[in-house]
Amino acid sequence: MLLKWVAFVWQEPPVKRPPERLQAGDFHTAEAMLGSGHMSTTPPQVKPVTPVIGAEICGLDLDDVSDSDFRLVHDALMEHCVIFFRDQDISIESQKELGARFGELVAHPNDPGVDGHPEVMPIHADENSRRVAGEQWHSDVSCDPLPPMGSILRLHTVPETGGDTLFANMYAAYEALSERMRAFLDGLTAVHDGGPYYRETNRIIGRDDGGRSYPSAEHPVVRTHPVTGRRALFVNPMFTQYIVGLPPAESRGVLTLLYEHVARPDFQCRFRWRRNSIAFWDNRCAQHHAIWDYWPATRSGYRVTIRGEAPV
Numbered sequence: 001m002l003l004k005w006v007a008f009v010w011q012e013p014p015v016k017r018p019p020e021r022l023q024a025g026d027f028h029t030a031e032a033m034l035g036s037g038h039m040s041t042t043p044p045q046v047k048p049v050t051p052v053i054g055a056e057i058c059g060l061d062l063d064d065v066s067d068s069d070f071r072l073v074h075d076a077l078m079e080h081c082v083i084f085f086r087d088q089d090i091s092i093e094s095q096k097e098l099g100a101r102f103g104e105l106v107a108h109p110n111d112p113g114v115d116g117h118p119e120v121m122p123i124h125a126d127e128n129s130r131r132v133a134g135e136q137w138h139s140d141v142s143c144d145p146l147p148p149m150g151s152i153l154r155l156h157t158v159p160e161t162g163g164d165t166l167f168a169n170m171y172a173a174y175e176a177l178s179e180r181m182r183a184f185l186d187g188l189t190a191v192h193d194g195g196p197y198y199r200e201t202n203r204i205i206g207r208d209d210g211g212r213s214y215p216s217a218e219h220p221v222v223r224t225h226p227v228t229g230r231r232a233l234f235v236n237p238m239f240t241q242y243i244v245g246l247p248p249a250e251s252r253g254v255l256t257l258l259y260e261h262v263a264r265p266d267f268q269c270r271f272r273w274r275r276n277s278i279a280f281w282d283n284r285c286a287q288h289h290a291i292w293d294y295w296p297a298t299r300s301g302y303r304v305t306i307r308g309e310a311p312v
Protein backbone atom coordinates (compact mmCIF):
# COMPACT_ATOMS: atom_id res chain seq x y z
CA MET A 1 0.00 0.00 0.00
CA LEU A 2 2.81 2.40 1.02
CA LEU A 3 4.73 1.51 -2.16
CA LYS A 4 1.65 2.22 -4.26
CA TRP A 5 1.28 5.65 -2.65
CA VAL A 6 4.99 6.49 -3.19
CA ALA A 7 4.69 5.45 -6.84
CA PHE A 8 1.61 7.65 -7.21
CA VAL A 9 3.10 10.86 -5.77
CA TRP A 10 6.65 10.48 -7.24
CA GLN A 11 7.04 11.68 -10.79
CA GLU A 12 10.27 12.09 -12.75
CA PRO A 13 11.16 15.81 -12.93
CA PRO A 14 10.68 17.12 -16.47
CA VAL A 15 13.83 17.15 -18.59
CA LYS A 16 14.59 20.49 -20.28
CA ARG A 17 14.16 20.12 -24.04
CA PRO A 18 13.68 22.79 -26.71
CA PRO A 19 10.25 22.99 -28.31
CA GLU A 20 10.21 21.16 -31.61
CA ARG A 21 9.33 23.22 -34.66
CA LEU A 22 7.86 21.04 -37.37
CA GLN A 23 8.39 21.97 -41.01
CA ALA A 24 7.65 20.16 -44.23
CA GLY A 25 10.31 17.57 -44.92
CA ASP A 26 11.17 17.02 -41.25
CA PHE A 27 11.58 13.57 -39.88
CA HIS A 28 10.01 14.69 -36.61
CA THR A 29 7.01 12.77 -35.42
CA ALA A 30 3.87 14.31 -33.97
CA GLU A 31 4.96 12.76 -30.66
CA ALA A 32 7.90 15.13 -30.53
CA MET A 33 5.45 18.03 -30.45
CA LEU A 34 3.45 16.71 -27.56
CA GLY A 35 4.93 17.62 -24.25
CA SER A 36 3.63 19.39 -21.21
CA GLY A 37 3.61 23.00 -22.45
CA HIS A 38 7.04 23.86 -23.86
CA MET A 39 8.72 21.15 -21.84
CA SER A 40 8.87 17.78 -23.56
CA THR A 41 9.80 14.57 -21.84
CA THR A 42 10.24 12.84 -25.19
CA PRO A 43 13.69 11.29 -25.21
CA PRO A 44 15.98 12.25 -28.10
CA GLN A 45 15.36 10.18 -31.19
CA VAL A 46 17.76 9.02 -33.91
CA LYS A 47 16.07 8.77 -37.30
CA PRO A 48 18.04 7.32 -40.21
CA VAL A 49 17.92 9.45 -43.35
CA THR A 50 18.78 6.53 -45.62
CA PRO A 51 19.56 2.89 -44.80
CA VAL A 52 23.19 3.53 -45.83
CA ILE A 53 24.26 6.87 -44.37
CA GLY A 54 23.01 9.74 -42.23
CA ALA A 55 20.64 10.15 -39.31
CA GLU A 56 18.77 13.08 -37.87
CA ILE A 57 18.75 13.47 -34.09
CA CYS A 58 15.59 15.12 -32.81
CA GLY A 59 14.75 16.43 -29.36
CA LEU A 60 18.25 17.43 -28.26
CA ASP A 61 19.48 20.88 -27.23
CA LEU A 62 23.18 21.10 -28.13
CA ASP A 63 23.60 24.03 -25.72
CA ASP A 64 23.20 21.59 -22.88
CA VAL A 65 24.55 18.11 -23.60
CA SER A 66 24.32 15.63 -20.72
CA ASP A 67 26.56 12.56 -20.54
CA SER A 68 23.76 10.33 -21.80
CA ASP A 69 23.04 12.77 -24.67
CA PHE A 70 26.74 12.69 -25.52
CA ARG A 71 26.71 8.88 -25.59
CA LEU A 72 23.67 8.93 -27.89
CA VAL A 73 25.29 11.45 -30.25
CA HIS A 74 28.57 9.53 -30.26
CA ASP A 75 26.93 6.18 -30.97
CA ALA A 76 24.71 7.64 -33.71
CA LEU A 77 27.76 9.19 -35.38
CA MET A 78 29.61 5.86 -35.26
CA GLU A 79 26.64 4.05 -36.73
CA HIS A 80 25.52 6.53 -39.40
CA CYS A 81 28.80 8.34 -40.36
CA VAL A 82 27.03 11.72 -40.40
CA ILE A 83 24.34 13.10 -38.10
CA PHE A 84 22.09 16.11 -38.46
CA PHE A 85 20.36 18.45 -36.00
CA ARG A 86 17.73 21.15 -36.56
CA ASP A 87 16.94 24.40 -34.80
CA GLN A 88 20.24 24.70 -32.93
CA ASP A 89 20.54 28.42 -32.22
CA ILE A 90 23.76 27.84 -30.29
CA SER A 91 26.83 29.99 -29.68
CA ILE A 92 30.29 29.37 -31.10
CA GLU A 93 31.32 28.44 -27.55
CA SER A 94 28.66 25.71 -27.34
CA GLN A 95 29.66 24.41 -30.76
CA LYS A 96 33.29 24.26 -29.60
CA GLU A 97 32.26 22.56 -26.36
CA LEU A 98 30.41 19.87 -28.28
CA GLY A 99 33.45 19.29 -30.49
CA ALA A 100 35.78 19.21 -27.48
CA ARG A 101 33.76 16.32 -26.00
CA PHE A 102 35.06 14.28 -28.95
CA GLY A 103 38.68 15.42 -28.93
CA GLU A 104 41.11 18.29 -29.35
CA LEU A 105 39.94 21.04 -31.73
CA VAL A 106 42.30 21.99 -34.54
CA ALA A 107 42.83 25.11 -36.62
CA HIS A 108 42.57 24.84 -40.40
CA PRO A 109 45.94 24.86 -42.23
CA ASN A 110 44.75 27.44 -44.78
CA ASP A 111 42.20 29.51 -42.88
CA PRO A 112 42.99 31.92 -40.03
CA GLY A 113 39.64 31.21 -38.36
CA VAL A 114 37.24 33.55 -36.63
CA ASP A 115 38.56 36.43 -34.50
CA GLY A 116 39.47 35.03 -31.09
CA HIS A 117 38.62 31.47 -32.20
CA PRO A 118 41.39 30.19 -34.49
CA GLU A 119 39.88 26.69 -34.43
CA VAL A 120 36.55 27.93 -35.81
CA MET A 121 36.46 28.14 -39.59
CA PRO A 122 33.91 30.41 -41.27
CA ILE A 123 32.05 28.77 -44.14
CA HIS A 124 30.70 31.62 -46.20
CA ALA A 125 29.55 32.35 -49.75
CA ASP A 126 27.70 35.32 -51.19
CA GLU A 127 27.35 37.26 -54.42
CA ASN A 128 31.02 38.29 -54.29
CA SER A 129 32.38 34.77 -53.82
CA ARG A 130 34.65 33.25 -56.44
CA ARG A 131 34.65 29.78 -54.91
CA VAL A 132 33.12 27.89 -52.01
CA ALA A 133 34.69 25.43 -49.58
CA GLY A 134 34.40 21.75 -50.39
CA GLU A 135 32.97 21.79 -53.89
CA GLN A 136 34.24 18.28 -54.68
CA TRP A 137 34.32 14.95 -52.84
CA HIS A 138 36.72 14.98 -49.93
CA SER A 139 37.54 14.02 -46.38
CA ASP A 140 38.58 17.17 -44.49
CA VAL A 141 42.31 17.93 -44.46
CA SER A 142 43.21 14.32 -45.30
CA CYS A 143 46.67 15.70 -46.15
CA ASP A 144 47.42 16.06 -42.43
CA PRO A 145 49.49 13.32 -40.75
CA LEU A 146 46.65 13.21 -38.17
CA PRO A 147 43.60 13.95 -40.33
CA PRO A 148 40.50 15.24 -38.52
CA MET A 149 38.25 12.73 -36.84
CA GLY A 150 35.17 14.84 -37.39
CA SER A 151 33.81 18.24 -38.35
CA ILE A 152 30.76 20.05 -37.01
CA LEU A 153 29.19 22.62 -39.31
CA ARG A 154 26.37 24.94 -38.25
CA LEU A 155 24.78 27.29 -40.78
CA HIS A 156 23.06 30.43 -39.48
CA THR A 157 22.21 31.76 -42.95
CA VAL A 158 20.95 29.62 -45.80
CA PRO A 159 19.70 30.31 -49.32
CA GLU A 160 16.01 29.96 -50.11
CA THR A 161 16.82 26.85 -52.12
CA GLY A 162 20.01 24.97 -52.94
CA GLY A 163 23.26 24.76 -51.01
CA ASP A 164 22.70 21.13 -50.06
CA THR A 165 25.62 18.96 -48.97
CA LEU A 166 26.16 15.39 -50.17
CA PHE A 167 27.65 12.75 -47.88
CA ALA A 168 28.92 9.32 -48.93
CA ASN A 169 29.63 6.23 -46.84
CA MET A 170 33.19 4.97 -47.37
CA TYR A 171 32.56 1.63 -45.64
CA ALA A 172 29.80 0.94 -48.17
CA ALA A 173 32.06 2.05 -51.02
CA TYR A 174 34.83 -0.30 -49.89
CA GLU A 175 32.48 -3.21 -49.25
CA ALA A 176 30.87 -2.85 -52.70
CA LEU A 177 34.20 -3.39 -54.48
CA SER A 178 34.98 -6.87 -55.82
CA GLU A 179 37.00 -9.18 -53.60
CA ARG A 180 39.85 -8.99 -56.13
CA MET A 181 39.89 -5.17 -56.04
CA ARG A 182 39.73 -5.11 -52.23
CA ALA A 183 42.67 -7.52 -52.07
CA PHE A 184 44.60 -5.30 -54.51
CA LEU A 185 43.95 -2.12 -52.51
CA ASP A 186 44.54 -3.58 -49.04
CA GLY A 187 48.09 -2.71 -47.99
CA LEU A 188 48.57 0.10 -50.55
CA THR A 189 49.31 3.64 -49.40
CA ALA A 190 48.75 6.99 -51.09
CA VAL A 191 50.31 10.41 -50.74
CA HIS A 192 47.92 13.23 -49.76
CA ASP A 193 49.11 16.82 -50.17
CA GLY A 194 47.33 20.04 -49.19
CA GLY A 195 49.57 22.27 -51.34
CA PRO A 196 47.87 22.01 -54.74
CA TYR A 197 44.33 22.52 -53.43
CA TYR A 198 45.09 25.25 -50.91
CA ARG A 199 47.37 27.20 -53.29
CA GLU A 200 44.69 27.06 -55.98
CA THR A 201 42.11 28.27 -53.43
CA ASN A 202 44.37 31.18 -52.50
CA ARG A 203 44.97 32.05 -56.14
CA ILE A 204 41.22 32.14 -56.87
CA ILE A 205 40.39 34.36 -53.90
CA GLY A 206 43.50 36.49 -54.34
CA ARG A 207 45.05 35.61 -50.97
CA ASP A 208 48.84 35.77 -50.68
CA ASP A 209 49.99 32.66 -48.82
CA GLY A 210 53.53 34.01 -48.51
CA GLY A 211 55.02 30.81 -49.93
CA ARG A 212 53.97 28.84 -46.86
CA SER A 213 54.10 25.07 -46.89
CA TYR A 214 51.06 22.83 -46.37
CA PRO A 215 50.71 19.44 -44.71
CA SER A 216 51.30 16.28 -46.66
CA ALA A 217 51.23 12.66 -45.52
CA GLU A 218 51.18 9.05 -46.69
CA HIS A 219 48.06 7.13 -45.63
CA PRO A 220 46.62 3.67 -46.28
CA VAL A 221 44.25 3.58 -49.27
CA VAL A 222 41.89 1.54 -47.08
CA ARG A 223 41.85 2.45 -43.40
CA THR A 224 40.39 0.68 -40.38
CA HIS A 225 38.08 2.84 -38.29
CA PRO A 226 39.50 2.98 -34.74
CA VAL A 227 36.08 2.68 -33.06
CA THR A 228 33.98 0.46 -35.33
CA GLY A 229 36.86 -1.66 -36.66
CA ARG A 230 35.31 -1.45 -40.16
CA ARG A 231 37.37 -0.91 -43.32
CA ALA A 232 36.78 2.27 -45.32
CA LEU A 233 38.18 3.75 -48.55
CA PHE A 234 40.42 6.71 -47.77
CA VAL A 235 41.37 8.47 -51.02
CA ASN A 236 39.77 11.62 -52.40
CA PRO A 237 40.24 13.91 -55.40
CA MET A 238 40.88 17.02 -53.29
CA PHE A 239 44.07 15.84 -51.59
CA THR A 240 45.22 12.41 -52.82
CA GLN A 241 48.09 12.78 -55.31
CA TYR A 242 49.16 9.24 -56.17
CA ILE A 243 49.29 5.66 -54.97
CA VAL A 244 52.75 4.73 -53.76
CA GLY A 245 54.58 2.07 -55.77
CA LEU A 246 52.42 2.24 -58.91
CA PRO A 247 53.54 3.85 -62.17
CA PRO A 248 51.78 7.23 -62.67
CA ALA A 249 49.39 5.93 -65.34
CA GLU A 250 48.27 2.99 -63.18
CA SER A 251 47.93 5.21 -60.11
CA ARG A 252 45.80 7.70 -62.06
CA GLY A 253 43.68 4.89 -63.51
CA VAL A 254 43.01 3.27 -60.12
CA LEU A 255 42.25 6.60 -58.42
CA THR A 256 39.89 7.63 -61.23
CA LEU A 257 38.05 4.33 -60.89
CA LEU A 258 37.80 4.79 -57.12
CA TYR A 259 36.57 8.40 -57.38
CA GLU A 260 33.83 7.36 -59.79
CA HIS A 261 32.92 4.50 -57.50
CA VAL A 262 32.80 6.71 -54.38
CA ALA A 263 30.36 9.05 -56.15
CA ARG A 264 27.75 6.31 -56.66
CA PRO A 265 24.35 7.61 -55.48
CA ASP A 266 23.58 4.48 -53.47
CA PHE A 267 26.35 5.33 -50.99
CA GLN A 268 24.97 8.83 -50.42
CA CYS A 269 22.53 11.04 -48.63
CA ARG A 270 21.81 14.66 -49.41
CA PHE A 271 21.28 17.16 -46.61
CA ARG A 272 18.89 20.05 -47.11
CA TRP A 273 20.01 22.80 -44.75
CA ARG A 274 17.76 25.16 -42.85
CA ARG A 275 18.76 28.09 -40.67
CA ASN A 276 20.51 26.71 -37.54
CA SER A 277 20.89 23.19 -38.87
CA ILE A 278 24.03 21.31 -37.90
CA ALA A 279 25.81 18.49 -39.71
CA PHE A 280 28.43 16.50 -37.83
CA TRP A 281 30.42 14.09 -39.99
CA ASP A 282 33.05 11.46 -39.28
CA ASN A 283 35.88 12.08 -41.76
CA ARG A 284 37.24 8.57 -41.19
CA CYS A 285 34.29 6.86 -42.86
CA ALA A 286 32.45 9.60 -44.80
CA GLN A 287 33.29 11.99 -47.61
CA HIS A 288 31.24 15.05 -48.43
CA HIS A 289 30.66 17.45 -51.30
CA ALA A 290 29.18 20.95 -50.99
CA ILE A 291 26.97 22.12 -53.86
CA TRP A 292 27.24 25.73 -55.02
CA ASP A 293 24.03 26.12 -56.98
CA TYR A 294 22.70 29.16 -55.08
CA TRP A 295 24.84 32.09 -56.31
CA PRO A 296 24.24 35.03 -55.75
CA ALA A 297 22.49 34.07 -52.48
CA THR A 298 24.31 34.00 -49.14
CA ARG A 299 25.08 30.85 -47.18
CA SER A 300 27.03 31.23 -43.98
CA GLY A 301 28.10 29.47 -40.80
CA TYR A 302 30.91 28.07 -38.71
CA ARG A 303 32.78 24.79 -38.66
CA VAL A 304 34.77 23.27 -35.82
CA THR A 305 37.17 20.45 -36.57
CA ILE A 306 38.29 17.68 -34.22
CA ARG A 307 41.75 16.17 -34.42
CA GLY A 308 41.95 12.51 -35.40
CA GLU A 309 44.64 9.86 -35.33
CA ALA A 310 47.12 8.52 -37.88
CA PRO A 311 45.09 6.27 -40.20
CA VAL A 312 45.98 2.55 -40.09
Ligand SMILES: O=C(O)CCC(=O)C(=O)O
Pocket (backbone or CB within 6 Å): 123, 133, 134, 135, 140, 151, 153, 164, 165, 288, 289, 290, 291, 303
Ligand atom coordinates in the same frame (compact mmCIF):
# COMPACT_ATOMS: atom_id res chain seq x y z
O1 LIG B 1 29.51 23.96 -46.88
C1 LIG B 1 29.36 22.75 -46.73
O2 LIG B 1 28.27 22.20 -46.75
C2 LIG B 1 30.57 21.88 -46.48
C3 LIG B 1 31.84 22.63 -46.64
C4 LIG B 1 32.98 21.67 -46.62
O3 LIG B 1 33.19 20.92 -47.52
C5 LIG B 1 33.79 21.58 -45.43
O4 LIG B 1 33.54 22.30 -44.46
O5 LIG B 1 34.70 20.74 -45.45
